Amino acid sequence: MGYRAMQLACYCGQVPDRILEVGFTSNRHVVVHFWCSACSRVLFVSHSLDECEKSCPPPDVDAESQSSAEDARFLNSIGITTAE
Numbered sequence: 001m002g003y004r005a006m007q008l009a010c011y012c013g014q015v016p017d018r019i020l021e022v023g024f025t026s027n028r029h030v031v032v033h034f035w036c037s038a039c040s041r042v043l044f045v046s047h048s049l050d051e052c053e054k055s056c057p058p059p060d061v062d063a064e065s066q067s068s069a070e071d072a073r074f075l076n077s078i079g080i081t082t083a084e
């Protein structure tokens with residue numbers, strides 16, 4: 001499974017060293033509160049579900065084909081042949 005960290009940065013350009021809270025809003029946004037120690041303030045980012053989806057890495061094709069190869073091997077072992 002692919003993974004990509006959410007990019008957080010303060011207006012000053014610093015990467016936060018502390019995440020205070022992660023939550024969800026009533027209009028289905030993900031909200032992350034974080035603390036910038038460089039300028040001593042609390043900031044937050046808000047992402048809609050669409051934005052979250054766009055931020056996701058592409059599907060892990062290798063793992064998919066690997067597991068279907070394993071499936072085929074298992075099916076073969078119980079006498080079922082898969083045509084691909």
Ligand SMILES: [Zn+2]
Nearest residue numbers: 010012036039
């Ligand atoms: Zn800052």
